[in-house]
Amino acid sequence: xxSESELAALRAAHPRVFRRTAAERRKLALAWACxxxxxxLGLWRILPPWEAFVAGLTKxxxxxxxxxxxxxxxxxxxxxxxxxxxxxxxxxGTLFAAVAAVPLGFLGAxxxxxxxxxxxxxxxxxxxxxxxxxxxxxxxxxxxxxxGPFAGILALAVPDAGTLAKLFAEAIENVEKRQVEGIEAAxxxxxxxxxxxxxxxxxxxxxxxxxxxxxxxxRSASILGVVGAGGIGLQLAERIRLDDWQEVAFIIxxxxxxxxxxxxxxxxxxRRVIAA
Amino acid sequence: MSVLxxxxxxxxxxxxxVIGQVDPAxxxxxxxxxxxxxxxxxxxxxxxxxxTDIAEWFWAIDIWLLLILDSVLMGFIxxxxxxxxxxxFCFHAxxxxxxxxxxxxxxxxxFELARTVPExxxxxxxxxxxxxxxxxxxxxxxxHSAGALGKLFAEVxxxxxxxxxxxxxxxxxxWSExxxxxxxxxxxxxxxxxxLLRFEINVRAASVLGIVGAGGIGEELYLVxxxxxxxxxxxxxxxxxxxxxxxxxxCERFRHALIEAGPARPTR
Amino acid sequence: MLELIGxxxxxxxxxxxxxxxxxxxxxxxxxxxxxxxxxxxxLLRLINRLIDxxxxxxxxxxxxxxxxxxxxxxxxxxxxAMIFQQFNLVQRxxxxxxxxxxxxxxxxxxxxxxxxxxxxxxxxAIRTLxxxxxxxxxxxxxxxxxxxxxxxxxxxxxxxxxxRLLLADEPIASLDPRNGKVVMDALRKxxxxxxxxxxxxxxxxxxxxxxxxxxVAMRAGQVVFDGVPAHLTASMVRDIYGMSEEELDQxxxxxxxxxxxxxxxxxx
Ligand SMILES: Nc1ncnc2c1ncn2[C@@H]1O[C@H](COP(=O)(O)OP(=O)(O)O)[C@@H](O)[C@H]1O
Ligand SMILES: [Mg+2]
Numbered sequence: 001x002x003s004e005s006e007l008a009a010l011r012a013a014h015p016r017v018f019r020r021t022a023a024e025r026r027k028l029a030l031a032w033a034c035x036x037x038x039x040x041l042g043l044w045r046i047l048p049p050w051e052a053f054v055a056g057l058t059k060x061x062x063x064x065x066x067x068x069x070x071x072x073x074x075x076x077x078x079x080x081x082x083x084x085x086x087x088x089x090x091x092x093g094t095l096f097a098a099v100a101a102v103p104l105g106f107l108g109a110x111x112x113x114x115x116x117x118x119x120x121x122x123x124x125x126x127x128x129x130x131x132x133x134x135x136x137x138x139x140x141x142x143x144x145x146x147x148g149p150f151a152g153i154l155a156l157a158v159p160d161a162g163t164l165a166k167l168f169a170e171a172i173e174n175v176e177k178r179q180v181e182g183i184e185a186a187x188x189x190x191x192x193x194x195x196x197x198x199x200x201x202x203x204x205x206x207x208x209x210x211x212x213x214x215x216x217x218x219r220s221a222s223i224l225g226v227v228g229a230g231g232i233g234l235q236l237a238e239r240i241r242l243d244d245w246q247e248v249a250f251i252i253x254x255x256x257x258x259x260x261x262x263x264x265x266x267x268x269x270x271r272r273v274i275a276a
Numbered sequence: 277m278s279v280l281x282x283x284x285x286x287x288x289x290x291x292x293x294v295i296g297q298v299d300p301a302x303x304x305x306x307x308x309x310x311x312x313x314x315x316x317x318x319x320x321x322x323x324x325x326x327x328t329d330i331a332e333w334f335w336a337i338d339i340w341l342l343l344i345l346d347s348v349l350m351g352f353i354x355x356x357x358x359x360x361x362x363x364x365f366c367f368h369a370x371x372x373x374x375x376x377x378x379x380x381x382x383x384x385x386x387f388e389l390a391r392t393v394p395e396x397x398x399x400x401x402x403x404x405x406x407x408x409x410x411x412x413x414x415x416x417x418x419x420h421s422a423g424a425l426g427k428l429f430a431e432v433x434x435x436x437x438x439x440x441x442x443x444x445x446x447x448x449x450x451w452s453e454x455x456x457x458x459x460x461x462x463x464x465x466x467x468x469x470x471x472l473l474r475f476e477i478n479v480r481a482a483s484v485l486g487i488v489g490a491g492g493i494g495e496e497l498y499l500v501x502x503x504x505x506x507x508x509x510x511x512x513x514x515x516x517x518x519x520x521x522x523x524x525x526x527c528e529r530f531r532h533a534l535i536e537a538g539p540a541r542p543t544r
Numbered sequence: 545m546l547e548l549i550g551x552x553x554x555x556x557x558x559x560x561x562x563x564x565x566x567x568x569x570x571x572x573x574x575x576x577x578x579x580x581x582x583x584x585x586x587l588l589r590l591i592n593r594l595i596d597x598x599x600x601x602x603x604x605x606x607x608x609x610x611x612x613x614x615x616x617x618x619x620x621x622x623x624x625a626m627i628f629q630q631f632n633l634v635q636r637x638x639x640x641x642x643x644x645x646x647x648x649x650x651x652x653x654x655x656x657x658x659x660x661x662x663x664x665x666x667x668x669a670i671r672t673l674x675x676x677x678x679x680x681x682x683x684x685x686x687x688x689x690x691x692x693x694x695x696x697x698x699x700x701x702x703x704x705x706x707x708r709l710l711l712a713d714e715p716i717a718s719l720d721p722r723n724g725k726v727v728m729d730a731l732r733k734x735x736x737x738x739x740x741x742x743x744x745x746x747x748x749x750x751x752x753x754x755x756x757x758x759x760v761a762m763r764a765g766q767v768v769f770d771g772v773p774a775h776l777t778a779s780m781v782r783d784i785y786g787m788s789e790e791e792l793d794q795x796x797x798x799x800x801x802x803x804x805x806x807x808x809x810x811x812x
């Protein structure tokens with residue numbers, strides 16, 4: 001098709017089409033070496049010995065077999081109570097977070113309180129709160145206030161208050177100035193300005209965020225019980241410890257259904273809030 | 277509507293308050309406990325010998341850093357494996373690309389299942405099967421990430437330019453070749469951006485999965501909490517927060533670079 | 545020889561292509577004209593089998609194309625390359641890779657998926673690009689080229705398929721007159737030099753008159769004229785477009801008249 005001489009001529013005329021330049025090759029080799037090194041290090045720290053892997057896989061196969069069919073084993077009432085606790089934790093955790101986040105968000109917004117150090121300090125506080133996972137908050141609160149859903153509520157509320165406050169502050173910083181100025185022109189004081197000039201503008205955004213957090217908290221709340229912070233997670237962890245796989249499967253299904261239903265309801269509400 | 281809303285909200289509030297065992301007396305009793313607890317975790321750092329005190333506070337820093345490294349590696353490998361699975365099946369899960377209805381349905385349901393079951397539940401099961409250690413955690417992270425990323429990737433795929441796909445189909449290219457050369461170049465920057473975001477999330481997850489025995493720093497944290505080693509708690513939590521923030525900052529840089537990556541870049 | 549026998553395609557109640565019967569000898573350059581919505585694009589897409597006919601048959605060199613599947617269908621598509629109005633290059637890939645896409649059906653899928661192309665294949669791509677003065681742009685990203693350059697890259701991609709037939713759907717409708725001329729000249733060049741049959745949808749009558757051996761006019765899915773350009777009389781034009789050729793010239797963008805002024809007289 002293409003003669004040797006023509007190939008040689010084309011190669012000479014367009015060397016980069018046939019081969020990368022030395023610099024490109026070096027860069028590429030370095031990138032691959034870094035990537036492969038990272039993967040190798042990771043696998044070395046993580047992979048179990050081969051026998052353990054095979055044994056685990058076999059055990060996993062058995063477990064899935066043991067799960068069928070899922071049953072509640074006469075503990076339906078107890079499970080539903082755990083599920084109720086989970087929902088209650090998600091609801092109140094989100095609610096408390098939102099209630100705390102509104103004033104925090106106002107204080108953290110640059111256009112509300114133009115005091116730089118305060119603004120900076122508050123933002124770092126929000127980052128600190130949300131930088132710690134709710135499961136860590138849960139073990140801390142269980143230690144502080146004892147086992148039960150109350151610890152779970154706090155564990156959900158604290159990091160979310162940080163995140164929501166940050167989102168609120170950003171939403172408030174993006175409000176239309178003209179409306180606020182209109183209220184000011186009417187002779188409003190600071191609090192009235194916030195209540196009538198800013199709040200109506202940011203409320204839909206805030207509500208939408210809050211609903212979204214309720215959805216995600218329903219998932220989180222379903223596992224906090226593992227460390228004793230209430231909800232269905234405690235029962236799940238217990239069943240796994242007791243080798244009761246049919247009931248484990250049943251609880252997982254319950255969680256899946258609940259999460260799906262909450263997603264649907266909250267998605268519907270969110271669309272309505274945004275449309276309004 | 278709004279009256280009904282208020283009534284429903286009030287009912288929900290009181291019902292959940294009862295179920296959630298929120299009683300004001302307990303809140304009042306708990307509050308000082310919390311403050312006391314927080315106070316105890318503060319390290320004793322005197323002005324006389326601050327550095328010695330800080331060194332004392334982080335007395336096991338070598339062990340902790342190694343465990344944190346493990347958590348980061350768990351997040352990295354888990355994200356990589358999850359993203360790999362997501363890329364492999366996201367084309368099947370896109371309505372505009374799926375080769376047939378059956379593979380579309382299977383891919384969609386598979387991603388949904390992997391995404392909806394919380395990571396920690398997978399971790400509990402895998403710890404039971406494979407024994408305690410990071411492998412169980414990585415597996416849990418990988419499966420959950422595959423589900424979460426698969427859904428996002430499929431959504432990105434559904435917005436690609438169909439003309440480029442048609443052009444490749446018209447050359448006689450097969451399905452996999454069309455995905456590779458007509459779809460992947462269009463979506464790869466988005467995939468990478470979502471992958472980095474997921475990596476940030478997964479490092480957080482990896483730092484707590486140890487609580488159920490799935491490796492990383494979480495296990496150590498749970499241990500010191502249960503043994504009431506107060507200053508160790510604050511030290512470990514601080515290390516986690518710093519690591520997570522650092523990774524967030526680095527990933528955010530990368531993501532911005534990806535978004536701003538302009539044209540005129542030879543891609544060979 | 546390409547034969548269409550009673551070819552029909554319906555979209556719901558719309559009959560886009562209505563009992564079209566044509567036979568096109570090898571090496572002919574055919575212009576297909578007609579108003580927007582006449583069914584020109586649908587006809588070409590039927591021939592390439594990007595869409596399936598409702599009724600009728602397509603026969604090429606004695607082989608029935610109508611019901612080909614899988615590998616045989618892809619081979620047919622490779623055999624009849626397609627050019628599009630919007631060029632449909634993969635925007636984020638470089639020109640060289642875009643041209644190499646024409647080879648996908650001829651080579652190992654695994655090698656393709658890892659983008660491994662041999663020196664011969666690259667040389668072939670460069671040589672093909674060189675025919676259209678684009679070898680220098682081989683490593684540039686496709687979206688950095690002008691429209692005219694992109695369309696010539698698309699033609700190079702088509703030629704890499706080693707097709708017997710070239711289908712061009714409004715190849716110059718998105719180009720300015722100068723670039724339109726360059727692209728039409730390129731099409732005629734490959735028609736003359738490579739002996740390829742070219743079927744070209746054109747939105748301007750004078751371009752068709754200038755470049756094509758034969759003109760097929762469509763209206764409402766049916767062929768209403770089929771013959772050499774000289775036989776296309778004023779009354780027929782009025783019949784096809786619902787207006788006279790002068791009115792058509794006025795109604796059309798400057799493209800059509802301008803291209804006539806720059807087009808060289810048909811080479812004998
Ligand atoms: N995918 C499709 N779905 C429904 N109708 C279509 C489709 N493609 C084309 N049509 C219809 O078929 C007719 C012919 O379209 P087309 O072949 O694109 O015409 P032309 O290329 O001559 O402008 C038009 O009425 C168009 O609306
Ligand atoms: Mg058309």
